[in-house]
Amino acid sequence: MNIQEFISIIEEEFDEVEKGTLEASTSFRQMEGWSSMHALILIALVDNHFDVLLTGEELRGLDTIQDLYDLLASKKA
């Protein structure tokens, strides 16, 4: 999965986010309506698509969608 596909999946999953508004450099905590619930949604999304169960700590250490994508790429490498 490339970064664009990853971004599309996130946009699909987050109702509040309009399609085409996210970029690799978007900080996910700055996304529209971000709450602790969205951290859960992101963890489940990543688990579902990458079979990787992130910890809260791992997620807290990340800022942008690119950071998250890179972490997943390194875990799957």
Added chain:
Amino acid sequence: MKTSKISNISIHFPTQSLNNTDLVNLFPDKNEDNIYKTFGIKNRYVREPFETGSDLSYKAAENFFTEFPDFDKTKIDFLIFCTEGLDYKAPTSSSVLHHRLGLNQNCGCIDMPMGCAGYIYGLSLANAMIVSGNASNVLLLVSDIPTSVIHSQDFDLRCIFGDAGAATLVQASEQNGIGKFVFGNDGEGAKNLIVERGSTRAPIDKEWIEEYKNEPQYLAHGKMEMNGLEIARFSLQRVPSLLEETLQRNNLKFEEIDLFVFHQASKFILSALQRKCKIPKEKFYEYYENVGNTVSCSVPIALKNAQLEGKLKKGDKVILLGFGVGYTWGGTVVEWA
């Protein structure tokens, strides 16, 4: 070989309730649509002040005797009571319930403070009593009163949890009924969902009473703390393998299951699990919209409603999975009688 079956289930809900309009009145910065969208819940039932787990189970048992008048309650030879809201340190609440219900004195009584996996563990104990030949008619009462340990300002927990009681009759059977069980435990998760204060290790003290003096009963039986993220991670990690192990233990294939009934933890956890385990939506039963997460009662309430809605019929194979506080987990398959 002797087996056991679930004969019937009755439910009781307290009379007070908390709907999303009530919640918005209490938390004016929230809105009803968002509560429903996030939690999928419209209503939860709330105990009366001082109502205990055994009070709710007493009413569920009375409902049972009214609903199934042909059953002679003097036949009950074992009473299992599962709650995290016990009446006393001693005696057991099951003894008190046994007396209130007027059961026969040749009836064993035991308490089980188990939480989210409680119904599965209760069924396993009832099944073991029957299969071993030590009992024939086991009354399994489960009830929980999570609202008694939720701080009035804890919005998320007030949205998620509700109180309830359920009575299940487990009887000896010649046909297939309750199958084999899978159990598991990981005490490292204890801190992620805990009511720490108010019992023996950490009783409440003067400071506690001062801090919570404006709360009902100054939260004397403790305050629930939940790390929602860790509970969700635990569920995503554990439940798919629990499902797999429970099928294997019962020599069944995924496709042979007619209905999947999981502990009704939350909308988020259930939909993530349904997706992850690739369970067809029509076979995945969800029941929390009008009751919330009722802890040990969530599985019997779901079973009762699935039956009433015609989604659970005689001969159907239903897989039951419980998981949560502890962490504890358990699973079994029941052929519906």
